[in-house]
Amino acid sequence: MPENTHQDGTAQPHLLDLLRARLRFRHYSLRTERFYVDWVRRFVHFHHLRHPSEMGAAEVTAFLTYLAVDGQVSASTQN
Structure with missing residues (x-):
C-alpha cells in the first residue's frame, strides 16, 4: 500500500495541504499562509x-542556527 494512504485505501492529505486548511480555518491572510x-x-x-x-x-534549533549563521536571517524573522 502506498505510504500516503489510510488502511482503508483513502488518500491522506499532505502536510502542506493540512497546514493551508488549518490557516484558512483560523482566517489567516493569504499572504501569511504563503x-x-x-x-x-x-x-x-x-x-x-x-x-x-x-x-x-x-x-528546530539546528534550522534556526542555520538561518542565523548561513541564511543571514534576523532574529525577529525567526520569531
Missing part, C-alpha cells in the same frame, strides 16, 4: 524531506 507554507517547506527540505512529526527541538 509565508508559513514557505517556511515549513524550507524546514522540511533542510532536514532532507523528513516529516516534522519525526523531529523535535534539536531539529
Whole structure:
C-alpha cells in the first residue's frame, strides 16, 4: 500500500495541504499562509524531506542556527 494512504485505501492529505486548511480555518491572510507554507517547506527540505512529526527541538534549533549563521536571517524573522 502506498505510504500516503489510510488502511482503508483513502488518500491522506499532505502536510502542506493540512497546514493551508488549518490557516484558512483560523482566517489567516493569504499572504501569511504563503509565508508559513514557505517556511515549513524550507524546514522540511533542510532536514532532507523528513516529516516534522519525526523531529523535535534539536531539529528546530539546528534550522534556526542555520538561518542565523548561513541564511543571514534576523532574529525577529525567526520569531
